[in-house]
Amino acid sequence: MHKGSVRSPLTWFVHLSVLFLVILWTLPTAGLFISAIRDKDQIVASGWWTALSTSTQNAIYRAPAADKQVEENGTFVISGNVFEGGKGTVSTFGNSSQDPAAFEAGATADLKDDVKLTVEANGDFRLTSPKAFEGTRGQRIFYTAAIPPRFTLENYRNVLMAEGIGQSFINSLTVAIPATIIPILVAAFAAYALAWMPFPGRSLILAVIVGLLVVPLQMSLIPLLKMYNGIGAFFGVPSKTYLGIWLAHMGFGLPLAIYLLRNYIAGLPREIMESARVDGASDFTIFTKIVLPLSYPALASFAIFQFLWTWNDLLVAMVFLGTGNDELVLTGRLVNLLGSRGGKWEILTASAFITIIVPLLVFFALQRYLVRGLLAGSVKGG
Structure with missing residues:
Protein backbone atom coordinates (compact mmCIF):
# COMPACT_ATOMS: atom_id res chain seq x y z
CA MET A 1 0.00 0.00 0.00
CA HIS A 2 1.32 3.40 -0.96
CA LYS A 3 1.93 5.83 1.80
CA GLY A 4 -0.17 8.50 0.10
CA SER A 5 -3.28 6.27 0.17
CA VAL A 6 -3.40 6.11 3.98
CA ARG A 7 -5.83 8.64 5.40
CA SER A 8 -4.69 10.67 8.35
CA PRO A 9 -6.58 10.61 11.67
CA LEU A 10 -7.61 14.23 11.04
CA THR A 11 -9.33 13.22 7.78
CA TRP A 12 -11.26 10.46 9.54
CA PHE A 13 -12.22 12.88 12.30
CA VAL A 14 -13.55 15.39 9.77
CA HIS A 15 -15.56 12.71 7.94
CA LEU A 16 -17.01 11.33 11.15
CA SER A 17 -17.88 14.83 12.37
CA VAL A 18 -19.71 15.61 9.13
CA LEU A 19 -21.56 12.28 9.34
CA PHE A 20 -22.56 13.02 12.94
CA LEU A 21 -23.90 16.46 11.99
CA VAL A 22 -25.86 15.00 9.08
CA ILE A 23 -27.47 12.41 11.35
CA LEU A 24 -28.11 15.04 14.01
CA TRP A 25 -30.04 17.20 11.54
CA THR A 26 -31.75 14.32 9.72
CA LEU A 27 -33.24 12.52 12.73
CA PRO A 28 -35.66 15.32 13.77
CA THR A 29 -36.79 15.73 10.17
CA ALA A 30 -37.36 11.99 9.82
CA GLY A 31 -39.30 11.95 13.10
CA LEU A 32 -41.43 14.87 11.92
CA PHE A 33 -42.22 13.14 8.63
CA ILE A 34 -43.08 9.80 10.25
CA SER A 35 -45.32 11.48 12.83
CA ALA A 36 -47.12 13.37 10.05
CA ILE A 37 -48.33 10.12 8.42
CA ARG A 38 -49.16 8.20 11.62
CA ASP A 39 -52.62 7.75 13.08
CA LYS A 40 -53.36 10.45 15.64
CA ASP A 41 -54.06 7.91 18.41
CA GLN A 42 -50.72 6.21 17.83
CA ILE A 43 -48.92 9.56 17.97
CA VAL A 44 -50.23 9.95 21.50
CA ALA A 45 -49.50 6.36 22.50
CA SER A 46 -45.88 5.98 21.37
CA GLY A 47 -42.91 7.78 19.87
CA TRP A 48 -42.18 7.96 16.15
CA TRP A 49 -39.28 5.49 16.47
CA THR A 50 -41.85 2.76 17.33
CA ALA A 51 -43.93 3.48 14.22
CA LEU A 52 -43.23 0.05 12.70
CA SER A 53 -44.01 -1.93 15.85
CA THR A 54 -47.32 -2.87 17.45
CA PRO A 149 -48.75 0.18 12.68
CA ARG A 150 -51.27 2.46 11.01
CA PHE A 151 -50.30 5.12 8.48
CA THR A 152 -52.67 7.65 6.98
CA LEU A 153 -52.79 10.91 5.03
CA GLU A 154 -55.68 12.17 7.14
CA ASN A 155 -53.53 14.80 8.86
CA TYR A 156 -52.54 16.26 5.49
CA ARG A 157 -56.15 16.20 4.27
CA ASN A 158 -57.29 18.03 7.39
CA VAL A 159 -54.77 20.81 6.74
CA LEU A 160 -55.11 21.10 2.96
CA MET A 161 -58.92 20.96 3.00
CA ALA A 162 -59.29 23.46 5.84
CA GLU A 163 -61.35 26.54 5.06
CA GLY A 164 -59.27 29.54 4.02
CA ILE A 165 -55.97 27.66 3.67
CA GLY A 166 -55.64 28.66 0.00
CA GLN A 167 -56.18 32.35 0.71
CA SER A 168 -53.65 32.22 3.54
CA PHE A 169 -51.11 30.59 1.22
CA ILE A 170 -51.55 33.45 -1.26
CA ASN A 171 -51.30 35.99 1.57
CA SER A 172 -47.98 34.51 2.66
CA LEU A 173 -46.62 34.73 -0.89
CA THR A 174 -47.89 38.32 -1.15
CA VAL A 175 -45.97 39.17 2.02
CA ALA A 176 -42.80 37.15 1.48
CA ILE A 177 -41.93 37.92 -2.16
CA PRO A 178 -41.98 41.76 -1.98
CA ALA A 179 -40.52 41.67 1.56
CA THR A 180 -37.54 39.80 0.07
CA ILE A 181 -37.05 41.80 -3.12
CA ILE A 182 -37.45 45.33 -1.66
CA PRO A 183 -34.70 45.02 1.02
CA ILE A 184 -32.32 43.52 -1.55
CA LEU A 185 -32.80 46.45 -3.93
CA VAL A 186 -32.39 49.08 -1.22
CA ALA A 187 -29.47 47.29 0.45
CA ALA A 188 -27.60 46.81 -2.82
CA PHE A 189 -27.55 50.56 -3.52
CA ALA A 190 -26.54 51.34 0.07
CA ALA A 191 -23.84 48.66 0.10
CA TYR A 192 -22.26 49.99 -3.10
CA ALA A 193 -22.23 53.53 -1.70
CA LEU A 194 -20.63 52.38 1.56
CA ALA A 195 -18.03 50.30 -0.30
CA TRP A 196 -16.93 52.47 -3.23
CA MET A 197 -18.29 56.02 -2.85
CA PRO A 198 -16.26 58.13 -0.36
CA PHE A 199 -18.34 60.66 1.59
CA PRO A 200 -18.23 62.16 5.11
CA GLY A 201 -19.58 59.94 7.86
CA ARG A 202 -19.35 56.68 5.90
CA SER A 203 -17.60 54.79 8.70
CA LEU A 204 -20.10 56.08 11.26
CA ILE A 205 -23.05 54.93 9.16
CA LEU A 206 -21.47 51.49 8.79
CA ALA A 207 -20.93 51.28 12.57
CA VAL A 208 -24.58 52.18 13.18
CA ILE A 209 -25.70 49.47 10.75
CA VAL A 210 -23.55 46.87 12.51
CA GLY A 211 -25.02 48.00 15.85
CA LEU A 212 -28.57 47.57 14.51
CA LEU A 213 -27.86 43.88 13.90
CA VAL A 214 -28.15 43.19 17.62
CA VAL A 215 -31.43 45.10 18.18
CA PRO A 216 -34.17 42.56 19.10
CA LEU A 217 -37.21 42.63 16.88
CA GLN A 218 -39.56 42.45 19.87
CA MET A 219 -38.06 45.61 21.38
CA SER A 220 -38.53 47.73 18.27
CA LEU A 221 -41.84 46.31 17.07
CA ILE A 222 -44.23 48.48 19.09
CA PRO A 223 -42.34 51.79 18.55
CA LEU A 224 -42.21 51.05 14.83
CA LEU A 225 -45.95 50.30 14.78
CA LYS A 226 -46.77 53.58 16.57
CA MET A 227 -44.59 55.54 14.17
CA TYR A 228 -46.16 53.85 11.14
CA ASN A 229 -49.70 54.42 12.42
CA GLY A 230 -48.88 58.08 13.09
CA ILE A 231 -47.49 58.64 9.59
CA GLY A 232 -50.36 56.66 8.07
CA ALA A 233 -52.95 58.74 9.92
CA PHE A 234 -51.27 61.95 8.73
CA PHE A 235 -51.38 60.87 5.07
CA GLY A 236 -54.70 59.02 5.36
CA VAL A 237 -53.21 55.55 4.77
CA PRO A 238 -54.98 52.55 6.44
CA SER A 239 -52.92 50.92 9.19
CA LYS A 240 -53.48 47.26 8.26
CA THR A 241 -52.10 46.98 4.73
CA TYR A 242 -49.48 44.99 2.87
CA LEU A 243 -47.46 48.19 2.50
CA GLY A 244 -47.04 48.32 6.27
CA ILE A 245 -45.73 44.78 6.62
CA TRP A 246 -43.42 45.23 3.59
CA LEU A 247 -41.89 48.30 5.20
CA ALA A 248 -41.59 46.50 8.55
CA HIS A 249 -39.78 43.52 7.04
CA MET A 250 -37.58 45.89 5.04
CA GLY A 251 -36.60 47.76 8.19
CA PHE A 252 -35.80 44.58 10.11
CA GLY A 253 -33.91 43.02 7.20
CA LEU A 254 -31.85 45.96 5.95
CA PRO A 255 -29.02 45.90 8.56
CA LEU A 256 -28.04 42.31 7.75
CA ALA A 257 -28.52 42.87 4.02
CA ILE A 258 -26.36 46.00 3.90
CA TYR A 259 -23.64 44.42 6.06
CA LEU A 260 -23.53 41.24 3.98
CA LEU A 261 -23.60 42.96 0.60
CA ARG A 262 -21.15 45.68 1.60
CA ASN A 263 -18.54 43.09 2.61
CA TYR A 264 -18.95 41.29 -0.69
CA ILE A 265 -18.96 44.38 -2.91
CA ALA A 266 -15.93 45.83 -1.10
CA GLY A 267 -14.02 42.66 -2.02
CA LEU A 268 -14.54 43.08 -5.77
CA PRO A 269 -11.37 43.92 -7.77
CA ARG A 270 -10.60 47.63 -7.68
CA GLU A 271 -9.09 47.48 -11.20
CA ILE A 272 -12.53 46.80 -12.70
CA MET A 273 -14.00 49.90 -11.08
CA GLU A 274 -11.09 52.10 -12.09
CA SER A 275 -11.15 50.87 -15.68
CA ALA A 276 -14.85 51.58 -15.92
CA ARG A 277 -14.38 55.12 -14.59
CA VAL A 278 -11.57 55.74 -17.07
CA ASP A 279 -13.98 54.74 -19.84
CA GLY A 280 -16.44 57.35 -18.56
CA ALA A 281 -18.89 55.09 -16.70
CA SER A 282 -20.94 56.68 -13.94
CA ASP A 283 -21.46 55.14 -10.52
CA PHE A 284 -24.95 54.03 -11.57
CA THR A 285 -23.59 52.35 -14.68
CA ILE A 286 -20.84 50.62 -12.69
CA PHE A 287 -23.38 49.46 -10.16
CA THR A 288 -25.89 48.06 -12.66
CA LYS A 289 -23.48 46.69 -15.29
CA ILE A 290 -20.61 45.43 -13.14
CA VAL A 291 -21.38 45.20 -9.43
CA LEU A 292 -24.83 43.60 -9.57
CA PRO A 293 -23.87 40.76 -11.97
CA LEU A 294 -20.81 39.98 -9.84
CA SER A 295 -22.84 40.06 -6.59
CA TYR A 296 -25.29 37.27 -7.37
CA PRO A 297 -23.84 34.96 -4.65
CA ALA A 298 -24.33 37.54 -1.90
CA LEU A 299 -27.76 38.58 -3.22
CA ALA A 300 -28.95 34.97 -3.36
CA SER A 301 -27.55 34.23 0.08
CA PHE A 302 -29.49 37.06 1.67
CA ALA A 303 -32.60 36.22 -0.38
CA ILE A 304 -32.68 32.74 1.16
CA PHE A 305 -32.51 34.03 4.73
CA GLN A 306 -34.97 36.87 4.15
CA PHE A 307 -37.53 34.66 2.41
CA LEU A 308 -37.33 31.99 5.12
CA TRP A 309 -37.86 34.61 7.81
CA THR A 310 -40.78 36.38 6.13
CA TRP A 311 -42.46 33.13 5.07
CA ASN A 312 -42.36 31.65 8.58
CA ASP A 313 -43.14 34.92 10.35
CA LEU A 314 -46.22 35.15 12.56
CA LEU A 315 -45.63 38.02 14.99
CA VAL A 316 -44.94 40.80 12.47
CA ALA A 317 -47.78 39.60 10.22
CA MET A 318 -50.31 39.66 13.07
CA VAL A 319 -49.22 43.16 14.18
CA PHE A 320 -48.98 44.90 10.81
CA LEU A 321 -51.46 42.90 8.70
CA GLY A 322 -54.10 41.72 11.15
CA THR A 323 -55.81 38.44 11.97
CA GLY A 324 -58.92 38.64 9.79
CA ASN A 325 -59.82 35.75 7.51
CA ASP A 326 -58.83 37.75 4.42
CA GLU A 327 -55.49 38.90 5.85
CA LEU A 328 -54.34 35.87 7.85
CA VAL A 329 -51.04 34.38 6.64
CA LEU A 330 -50.37 30.65 6.44
CA THR A 331 -48.65 30.38 9.83
CA GLY A 332 -51.56 32.17 11.50
CA ARG A 333 -54.11 29.93 9.78
CA LEU A 334 -52.31 26.80 10.96
CA VAL A 335 -52.23 28.13 14.52
CA ASN A 336 -55.99 28.59 14.34
CA LEU A 337 -56.42 25.03 13.06
CA LEU A 338 -54.69 23.72 16.17
CA GLY A 339 -57.43 25.26 18.31
CA SER A 340 -57.21 27.73 21.13
CA ARG A 341 -55.99 24.98 23.49
CA GLY A 342 -54.04 22.93 20.97
CA GLY A 343 -56.75 20.28 20.81
CA LYS A 344 -55.86 19.26 17.23
CA TRP A 345 -52.12 19.20 17.72
CA GLU A 346 -51.80 15.98 15.69
CA ILE A 347 -51.91 18.11 12.51
CA LEU A 348 -48.87 20.08 13.67
CA THR A 349 -46.36 17.77 12.00
CA ALA A 350 -48.28 17.74 8.71
CA SER A 351 -48.54 21.53 8.87
CA ALA A 352 -44.78 21.79 9.31
CA PHE A 353 -44.11 19.85 6.12
CA ILE A 354 -46.68 21.82 4.15
CA THR A 355 -45.16 25.14 5.20
CA ILE A 356 -41.60 24.13 4.26
CA ILE A 357 -42.42 23.19 0.65
CA VAL A 358 -41.97 26.71 -0.75
CA PRO A 359 -38.84 27.55 1.34
CA LEU A 360 -37.26 24.28 0.20
CA LEU A 361 -37.86 25.19 -3.45
CA VAL A 362 -36.25 28.60 -2.87
CA PHE A 363 -33.31 27.05 -1.02
CA PHE A 364 -32.54 24.39 -3.65
CA ALA A 365 -32.86 26.97 -6.42
CA LEU A 366 -30.32 29.30 -4.77
CA GLN A 367 -28.22 26.97 -2.60
CA ARG A 368 -25.24 26.93 -4.99
CA TYR A 369 -24.74 30.63 -4.17
CA LEU A 370 -25.20 30.19 -0.42
CA VAL A 371 -21.66 29.21 0.60
CA ARG A 372 -20.06 31.84 -1.61
CA GLY A 373 -22.43 34.46 -0.24
CA LEU A 374 -21.75 33.54 3.38
CA LEU A 375 -18.02 33.84 2.75
CA ALA A 376 -18.52 37.28 1.22
CA GLY A 377 -15.55 39.51 1.94
CA SER A 378 -13.43 36.82 3.56
CA VAL A 379 -11.17 36.58 0.51
CA LYS A 380 -10.40 39.80 -1.25
CA GLY A 381 -10.19 39.59 -5.01
CA GLY A 382 -7.13 40.83 -6.83
Missing part, protein backbone atom coordinates in the same frame (compact mmCIF):
# COMPACT_ATOMS: atom_id res chain seq x y z
CA SER A 55 -48.38 -0.42 20.15
CA THR A 56 -50.63 -0.89 23.18
CA GLN A 57 -53.28 1.80 23.54
CA ASN A 58 -55.92 2.65 26.11
CA ALA A 59 -58.87 4.16 24.29
CA ILE A 60 -62.53 5.09 24.65
CA TYR A 61 -65.21 4.28 22.12
CA ARG A 62 -68.78 5.57 22.26
CA ALA A 63 -71.33 3.14 20.92
CA PRO A 64 -74.10 4.34 18.57
CA ALA A 65 -77.14 6.00 20.12
CA ALA A 66 -80.54 4.37 20.64
CA ASP A 67 -81.71 5.15 17.09
CA LYS A 68 -79.26 2.51 15.77
CA GLN A 69 -80.71 -0.38 17.80
CA VAL A 70 -82.35 -3.39 16.23
CA GLU A 71 -84.74 -5.93 17.72
CA GLU A 72 -83.80 -9.61 17.62
CA ASN A 73 -86.33 -12.08 19.06
CA GLY A 74 -87.58 -9.59 21.63
CA THR A 75 -84.08 -8.39 22.59
CA PHE A 76 -82.83 -4.96 21.60
CA VAL A 77 -79.28 -4.95 20.25
CA ILE A 78 -76.67 -2.30 19.42
CA SER A 79 -73.54 -3.68 17.77
CA GLY A 80 -70.43 -2.52 15.93
CA ASN A 81 -66.64 -2.50 16.12
CA VAL A 82 -64.57 -0.31 18.43
CA PHE A 83 -61.85 0.05 15.77
CA GLU A 84 -64.29 1.54 13.22
CA GLY A 85 -62.79 -0.20 10.22
CA GLY A 86 -59.25 -0.37 11.59
CA LYS A 87 -57.39 -3.36 12.95
CA GLY A 88 -56.30 -4.35 16.43
CA THR A 89 -56.60 -6.90 19.20
CA VAL A 90 -58.59 -6.08 22.34
CA SER A 91 -57.17 -7.54 25.55
CA THR A 92 -59.43 -6.00 28.22
CA PHE A 93 -62.45 -3.71 28.36
CA GLY A 94 -64.74 -1.95 30.81
CA ASN A 95 -67.66 0.47 30.99
CA SER A 96 -66.26 2.87 33.58
CA SER A 97 -63.22 5.10 33.82
CA GLN A 98 -62.79 3.84 37.39
CA ASP A 99 -62.01 0.33 36.12
CA PRO A 100 -61.36 0.40 32.36
CA ALA A 101 -59.83 -3.11 32.34
CA ALA A 102 -62.47 -4.90 34.40
CA PHE A 103 -63.19 -7.67 31.86
CA GLU A 104 -61.19 -9.85 29.54
CA ALA A 105 -61.92 -9.80 25.83
CA GLY A 106 -64.81 -12.15 25.01
CA ALA A 107 -66.41 -11.86 28.46
CA THR A 108 -69.88 -10.44 29.09
CA ALA A 109 -70.29 -7.50 31.44
CA ASP A 110 -73.55 -6.90 33.33
CA LEU A 111 -74.47 -3.22 33.25
CA LYS A 112 -77.36 -1.44 34.93
CA ASP A 113 -80.97 -1.99 33.84
CA ASP A 114 -80.18 -5.55 32.71
CA VAL A 115 -77.98 -4.30 29.88
CA LYS A 116 -75.19 -6.65 28.87
CA LEU A 117 -71.97 -5.74 27.02
CA THR A 118 -69.67 -8.13 25.19
CA VAL A 119 -66.44 -7.10 23.46
CA GLU A 120 -64.56 -9.63 21.36
CA ALA A 121 -60.80 -9.68 20.75
CA ASN A 122 -61.26 -8.43 17.17
CA GLY A 123 -63.12 -5.33 18.44
CA ASP A 124 -66.69 -6.46 17.76
CA PHE A 125 -69.04 -5.41 20.55
CA ARG A 126 -72.65 -6.18 21.33
CA LEU A 127 -74.98 -4.35 23.72
CA THR A 128 -78.19 -6.18 24.56
CA SER A 129 -81.23 -5.17 26.62
CA PRO A 130 -84.65 -6.72 27.26
CA LYS A 131 -86.24 -3.29 26.71
CA ALA A 132 -85.62 -0.59 24.17
CA PHE A 133 -82.57 1.64 24.59
CA GLU A 134 -83.26 5.33 25.20
CA GLY A 135 -81.23 8.50 24.95
CA THR A 136 -79.17 10.30 22.31
CA ARG A 137 -75.74 9.34 23.67
CA GLY A 138 -74.37 5.86 23.34
CA GLN A 139 -72.65 3.70 25.93
CA ARG A 140 -68.95 4.43 26.52
CA ILE A 141 -66.62 1.45 26.10
CA PHE A 142 -63.14 1.59 27.60
CA TYR A 143 -60.67 -0.87 26.14
CA THR A 144 -57.00 -1.79 25.94
CA ALA A 145 -55.80 -3.03 22.59
CA ALA A 146 -52.67 -3.95 20.66
CA ILE A 147 -52.74 -1.81 17.50
CA PRO A 148 -50.58 -2.65 14.48
